[in-house]
Amino acid sequence: MAILVGIWAAASELAHSSLAPGPVDVGRAIVAGVRDGTLVRALLTTAVRLIIGYVVALALGIPLGTALARSSFVKQSIGPVVLGLSSVPSICWLPLAILWFGLSELAIQLVVVLGAALPIAMATENAVKHVPPSIERAARTMGARGARLMLTVTLPAALPGILGGAKIGWTFALRSLMAGELLFVSGGLGQLLETGRDLGDTSLVLAVVVVIVALGRASEALLFARADREVARRWGVESSA
C-alpha cells in the first residue's frame, strides 16, 4: 500500500501536470471537501440511497429467487424475463425511469433496485435449489411445513449461497448508483465526480474515487466480513462468491 502510494507520488511528480495530481493534492482535496461539507454531504446522500435501494433489492430479490426455485409456474412464467433483464446493465433503465418518475429519487432508486435485485434473486434461486433434500425431509418429519419450513429450515440452509448473492448485489447496487448519479444531477458522490470534471479539478475527482473505494471497503468490513466468518464457522466452508 505504502509502496503504491510512493509510486503514485513519484509518477505525478514526473508528469508534473495538473491532470495528474499526487497523493498530497488528493489528500488536500479530501480535507477541503470534509471542511466545507460538500464531500460529507455527497457521501451521506449516496450512502442513504445505497442502503435504501439495497434493502429494497434484498426484500424483492430473496422472495423472487425463492419463488423461482420452488414454483415451476413462477419459473416458467417469469424465469426467462428475469434472465433476460439481468443481462441488461441496470443503468439502461435510467431514461425510462426518468420518463416515468421525473428527476426524482424514485427514478434513481429504480436503477439501483433493478441492478441489485436480479443478481440477488438468481443467487437465491440457485442456493435454494441446492439445499440438500434430506435437510428439508428431516424437517418435514419433525412436523415443519409451509412458511415455517421455508423460514426456519430452507432459507437458513441456503444462507451461504444467499450471502454470496447479497455481496454481488451490493457491488451491483453501488455501480448502478454511481452510474445513475453521474448522469443525473442529484447530489451524491457521482455528481461530485461530475462537478470535478466540470471544474477540471482532477484532485477532486480522485478524492471522490478514494472515498468510493473507502465506502466499498468499509461496507465489506461492516456488512459482510462478520457474516462470512459466521458461515465459515458453521458450515466449515467459505460462502460462494
Next chain:
Amino acid sequence: MTAPGVIVIDGGVLASAKDWLGARAVVSDSPAQRVPSAKGGSAIALEDVSLRLGAPDREVEILRGASLRVAAGELVCLLGPSGSGKSTILNLVAGLARPTSGRVLEGDRPVSGPGPDRAVVFQDAALFPWLRLRDNIEFPLKLQGLRQAARAQRSEELLRLVHLWRFQGRYPHELSGGMRQRGAIARALATDPAVLLMDEPFAALDAQTREILQGEVERIWSATHKTILFVTHNVREAVRLADRVILMGTRPGRILHEEAIDLPRPRAATDERVGVLASGISRRIASEVEKIAREEADDAWMGPGTHGSGDPRRHLGRGI
C-alpha cells in the same frame, strides 16, 4: 463371554436411559404425539402397497404389492440391494411418499403425511449445519412449542444418552460421521416418537464405528421400547439388530421373504451365531437373485414376437 469393559458401558447406558425414561413426562403432556394403541399390537402395517412413479407412459414400478406388519416395540430390518424398494417402504411409513395403491397404517389409522410420531434417521444424518448440536436436538421440540427450560432438560438427557454431552456446543461439521449419526438419533428421539425409522444410517461409516453404533441402537431400543424399522443392505447388520429380517428383491422392488432372528440379546458384534445366520441369509439372497434372473430370462423367452424378431431361441448358437 462379553468383556468386562462392555458390561460397564452397558451399565452406563442403561442408567442414563433410565434417567431418560424417568423424564419422559416432560414431553408426554402434549397428547398429539401419543399414538393410539395399535390394534392387534401392530404399530405399522402395509397392506398390498404399490408405488409407481413417472408419467403414465413411462411409469417405473418402485414397489409392488408389499404387505408387512410390524408389532409395537419390534425391531425389524429391511434388507435388500439398491432398487429393492426398502427405502421406499421407509418413506411411505414416514409419510414422505404416498402409495399408488394399497394402504399404509400407523396403528389403525392411515398415514397421511410426515409427523413427529414417526422420526427418521437419514443416511447423511441431515443435521442442520447452521445450528449447534444441542440446538439441532432442540429443533423438533421448538416446533412442538416446548418451553426453553423443558427443551434444555430434554436435550441434555438425549445428549447424555448418546454420549455426546461434551460436544453439545459443536456445529455438525465439527463432528465425526459417527458422532453426527448419534446426534441424528438423539434428535429423532427428541419428540418421543412411537416409531423410529432408520434409513441406512451407518452405511457411510467405517466398520468399527458401525459396530459400536449397532450396539448403541440395540441398547437404546431395549431401553426405550421404540418400534424400529431399520433399512440396510448389510446382511450382518440386519441379523445383529433385527427381531425379524425382511428380505427384499429388485425390479420391481418387493418383499421376497422374511426370517425371524431368534438370538439372545444383547448381541455382540463378534457373536458367531450372527455370522452363521448372516451367511445363511446371504445364500438365500444369492439363490433368490439367481431365481429372479432365470424368471426374467424366461419371461423374455416366453414372449416371442414382442421384439419383432421372432423366437430368440432360434438365434441361439448363431455367430459361434
